[in-house]
Amino acid sequence: MTIRFLLDEHIDHVVRRELLRREPEINIKVIGETNTPARSTPDPELLLWCEKNAYTLVTNNRRTMPEHLKDHFQAGHQMPGILLLRPSITLGQLITELLAIWRANQPERFHNLLVYLPLSA
Secondary structure (H helix, E strand, O other): OOOOEEEOOOOOOHHHHHHHHHOOOOOEEEOOOOOOOOOOOOHHHHHHHHHHHOOEEEEOOOOOHHHHHHHHHHOOOOOOOEEEEOOOOOHHHHHHHHHHHHHHOOHHHHOOOEEEEOOOO
């Protein structure tokens, strides 16, 4: 199975647009689109949606997401992964890293993990 991304609604939509321009087959959605959680959905519900639909969450919510993920696991749930953006990441770095992750085609590498981007920081 190929990794699929769900972008937090606060991530610039140019990221999705540029990823699809470079790799039209990439499966990437943005919160608030059709068949995704609504904007402002509480974090615990986002995690449940990602688990059910096998999407890796890409978010800049460094303040509360780690704690919600811990609660998610304590409740016995799984997670395809969370890619948490460091404050220093640029749009170009984010696009490059998401493309590299998608091309590596190893979604199991992120299973049940919270990984900070950029990876090289």
